[in-house]
Amino acid sequence: MTPLFAAWARYLYRARHQPRLVLLAERAAAQGEKERPARRQDFSGSPAQ
Numbered sequence: 001m002t003p004l005f006a007a008w009a010r011y012l013y014r015a016r017h018q019p020r021l022v023l024l025a026e027r028a029a030a031q032g033e034k035e036r037p038a039r040r041q042d043f044s045g046s047p048a049q
Contacts, residue, residue, distance in 0.1 A: 001009075
């Protein structure tokens with residue numbers, strides 16, 4: 001990867017990351033956090049209880 005391409009990729013990531021976080025937060029607020037309770041992630045292979 002050339003340095004110019006790497007700089008361009010960093011620029012695009014930074015330019016899009018913050019607006020994406022805002023959109024995700026707005027979507028979560030619109031759906032309501034109480035409608036979707038947080039699930040505990042279990043990586044042991046057994047179903048979470």
